[in-house]
Amino acid sequence: MIYLIFAYFCASMIGITLMALTRKNPVHSVLWLLLLFLHIAVLYLFLNAEFLAVVQVIVYAGAILVMFLFTVFLLGAKELPKGKRYTDLPEGKALIGLSLTGVFIGAFSSITTAWKGKYTIEYIEKIGNTKALGVMLFNEYPLAVFLLGIILLIPMIAVAVIAWRAK
Amino acid sequence: MIELIIILIKTSIVFAVVLAHVAYTTYAERKIIGRAQARMGPMEVGPYGLLQPIADFIKIFFKEDIVPMNAEKVLFQIAPLIVLVFTMINLTVIPFDRNFILADLNIGLLFILASASVAVYGIILAGWSSNSRYSFLGGLRSASQVLSYEIALGLSLAGVVLSAGSLNLREIVIAQHNTVFGVYAIPQIIGFIVFVISAFAETNRAPFDLPEAETELVAGYLTEYSAFRYALFFLAEYVAMYIMAFLCALCFLGGWTIPKFIIDILPFLEKVPGILWFAIKVYAFIFLYIWVRATLPRYRFDQLLNIGWKVLIPAGIVNLLIVAFIKRLGL
Amino acid sequence: MIPLEWYLALAGLIFGMGALSILINRNLIIVLISLEVMLAGVNLALVALSHYMNDIRGQVLALFSIAVAAGSVAVGLSLLIANFNLRKSIDIEDLRELREEQGND
Numbered sequence: 001m002i003y004l005i006f007a008y009f010c011a012s013m014i015g016i017t018l019m020a021l022t023r024k025n026p027v028h029s030v031l032w033l034l035l036l037f038l039h040i041a042v043l044y045l046f047l048n049a050e051f052l053a054v055v056q057v058i059v060y061a062g063a064i065l066v067m068f069l070f071t072v073f074l075l076g077a078k079e080l081p082k083g084k085r086y087t088d089l090p091e092g093k094a095l096i097g098l099s100l101t102g103v104f105i106g107a108f109s110s111i112t113t114a115w116k117g118k119y120t121i122e123y124i125e126k127i128g129n130t131k132a133l134g135v136m137l138f139n140e141y142p143l144a145v146f147l148l149g150i151i152l153l154i155p156m157i158a159v160a161v162i163a164w165r166a167k
Numbered sequence: 168m169i170e171l172i173i174i175l176i177k178t179s180i181v182f183a184v185v186l187a188h189v190a191y192t193t194y195a196e197r198k199i200i201g202r203a204q205a206r207m208g209p210m211e212v213g214p215y216g217l218l219q220p221i222a223d224f225i226k227i228f229f230k231e232d233i234v235p236m237n238a239e240k241v242l243f244q245i246a247p248l249i250v251l252v253f254t255m256i257n258l259t260v261i262p263f264d265r266n267f268i269l270a271d272l273n274i275g276l277l278f279i280l281a282s283a284s285v286a287v288y289g290i291i292l293a294g295w296s297s298n299s300r301y302s303f304l305g306g307l308r309s310a311s312q313v314l315s316y317e318i319a320l321g322l323s324l325a326g327v328v329l330s331a332g333s334l335n336l337r338e339i340v341i342a343q344h345n346t347v348f349g350v351y352a353i354p355q356i357i358g359f360i361v362f363v364i365s366a367f368a369e370t371n372r373a374p375f376d377l378p379e380a381e382t383e384l385v386a387g388y389l390t391e392y393s394a395f396r397y398a399l400f401f402l403a404e405y406v407a408m409y410i411m412a413f414l415c416a417l418c419f420l421g422g423w424t425i426p427k428f429i430i431d432i433l434p435f436l437e438k439v440p441g442i443l444w445f446a447i448k449v450y451a452f453i454f455l456y457i458w459v460r461a462t463l464p465r466y467r468f469d470q471l472l473n474i475g476w477k478v479l480i481p482a483g484i485v486n487l488l489i490v491a492f493i494k495r496l497g498l
Numbered sequence: 499m500i501p502l503e504w505y506l507a508l509a510g511l512i513f514g515m516g517a518l519s520i521l522i523n524r525n526l527i528i529v530l531i532s533l534e535v536m537l538a539g540v541n542l543a544l545v546a547l548s549h550y551m552n553d554i555r556g557q558v559l560a561l562f563s564i565a566v567a568a569g570s571v572a573v574g575l576s577l578l579i580a581n582f583n584l585r586k587s588i589d590i591e592d593l594r595e596l597r598e599e600q601g602n603d
Contacts, residue, residue: 104514
C-alpha cells in the first residue's frame with residue numbers, strides 16, 4: 001500500500017514538474033508549481049515533518065507563488081517573449097543539464113547514512129515535532145536565527161529601493 | 168471498519184450542521200439588517216419568511232450555468248471549488264466540544280492558516296480566468312487584502328500560541344481555561360482587537376468588502392459567475408465567516424469552557440453542556456459581523472492597506488512582545 | 499518502509515529538471531520558477547535524510563532554506579520588473595549588456 005502511494009507521488013511529481021516547466025503561459029506554470037508544492041507537503045507528512053509541511057504551504061503557496069502571479073499579471077501576458085522558447089544551442093546545454101542530473105541522482109542515491117541521531121520517530125512523537133524543532137532551532141542555532149532575520153530584512157529594503165528606482 | 172463509519176457519520180453531522188447554519192445566517196443577516204434599517208426583512212416565504220433561504224437555494228441551483236466565451240474554461244470552472252474545498256477542510260480541525268473533533272492535529276492552528284493561503288488562489292483565478300476587467304481588479308484586490316491581513320491575523324494568533332505553548336486548538340482551550348481570567352481576550356486585548364479586525368478583512372466582509380465593492384467594481388471577482396458556481400463562492404464566504412468565529416471563540420473566548428471565577432460564583436453553570444457555550448460565543452461573533460455590516464461605511468482601498476500594514480501589524484508585534492514579557496515573568 | 503534512495507532519487511530528479519530548465523529556457527519568469535523547483539528538490543532531500551538519520555537538524559536546515567528562498571524570490575522578481583521597465587523584455591537573451599563585443603555569435 002505504502003509503495004503504491006509512493007509510486008503515485010513519484011509519477012505525479014515528475015509529471016507535474018515537467019508540466020510546470022514546459023507551459024507557455026507563466027500563469028499555468030505557477031499553478032502547476034502550486035500543485036507540486038502541495039504534493040511535496042504531503043510527502044513531508046510521510047516523513048514525519050508536519051511543521052515543515054505546513055510551513056511549506058504557508059510560505060510557498062501563501063507568499064512566494066502569489067508574488068509570482070502578481071509579477072506575471074503586472075507584466076501582462078502579451079509582453080512575454082514570442083517565437084523561440086529555448087535559448088540558442090539548447091542541445092549543448094541540455095546535455096550539460098542531463099549529465100548534471102545523472103551526477104546528482106547518482107550522488108544522492110549512493111549516500112549511506114553514517115550514524116543515527118536521538119530523534120527517533122517515537123521520541124519526536126512524544127515531545128511533538130514542532131516542539132522538537134523549536135528547541136533545536138533556538139538552542140543550537142540562535143545565531144542563525146538572528147542572521148535569518150537580517151537576511152529577510154535586507155531583501156525587504158532592497159525591494160523597496162529597486163521599486164523606488166524603477167519609478 | 169466501524170471507526171471509519173463513525174468518522175464518516177461525524178463528518179457528515181459537522182458538515183450538515185454548518186451548512187444549515189450558513190443557510191440561516193443569510194436569513195438572520197437579512198432580518199437583522201432589515202431591522203437596523205427599520206424594515207421587516209424577508210416575510211413572504213413561510214411564517215416570518217423562515218423558508219426564504221431554501222427558496223433562494225432552489226432558485227440558484229436551477230439557473231443556467233454561464234461560462235464566458237473568452238474565459239479560461241477549466242480554471243473558471245474549478246476556481247469556486249478551490250475556494251470551497253480549502254475553506255470547508257478547516258472544519259476538520261475545529262474542536263466543537265471537549266471530545267468532539269474530527270482530526271486532532273498537533274498543528275491545527277497552522278493548518279487553518281495554510282488552507283486559508285491556498286484558498287486565495289481560487290479568488291485570484293476566478294478574477295483572472297473570467298477575462299474581465301472588473302473580475303480581474305476584484306481578484307487582485309482580494310488577494311492583496313487577504314495576504315496583507317493574514318500577517319496581522321498570524322501575529323495576533325502568535326500571542327495565543329505563545330501563552331498556550333501549543334498549536335493544537337484543543338490544548339489552547341485547555342491552557343486558556345487554566346489561566347486566571349479564563350479567556351485570552353482580557354490579558355491580550357490588543358491581540359483580540361487585531362484579530363477581530365483582520366478576521367473581517369480576511370473574509371472580505373464589510374467594512375472591508377472592497378473586492379466586491381458594487382459601486383466601483385460591479386461584483387468584483389464574482390461578476391462573471393452565475394448559478395451554482397456563484398452559490399459555491401457565496402457558501403465559501405459564509406463558511407469562512409464561521410471558521411473565523413470558531414477561531415475567535417477557541418483562541419480568545421475560551422471555546423467550550425467558561426472562566427473559573429464565573430463557575431465559583433454560579434456553580435450550576437458547570438452543568439451546561441460545553442457545546443452550548445461554544446455556540447453562544449460563535450453566534451455572538453456572527454452577530455457582530457452582521458451588526459458591523461449594517462452600521463459602518465466601506466473603507467477606501469489605500470486606507471485598508473494602510474490600516475493593515477501601519478496599524479495592525481505593529482499592534483500585533485507589540486501584543487506579541489507584551490505576551491512574551493508576561494510569559495517570561497511568569498504572571 | 500520506503501528506501502531512502504528512492505526519496506533521494508526523486509529529489510535529485512526534481513532538482514535536475516529544474517537545473518536543466520534554467521539552462522535552456524529563455525523566459526526569465528520560467529527561470530525563476532525553475533529555481534524554486536530546484537530548491538524544492540533540495541528541501542525534499544534534506545527532510546528525507548533527516549527522517550532516515552533520526553536527526554531533526556535536516557528539518558531545521560530545510561526551514562532556513564525555505565525562509566531564504568522567500569527573500570531571494572522577492573529580490574529576483576523585483577529585479578525582473580526593474581529590468582522589464584528598462585528594456586521592455588523578459589527574454590534572457592536580451593541581457594547582454596556585460597558581454598564582450600564579438601563579430602559573430
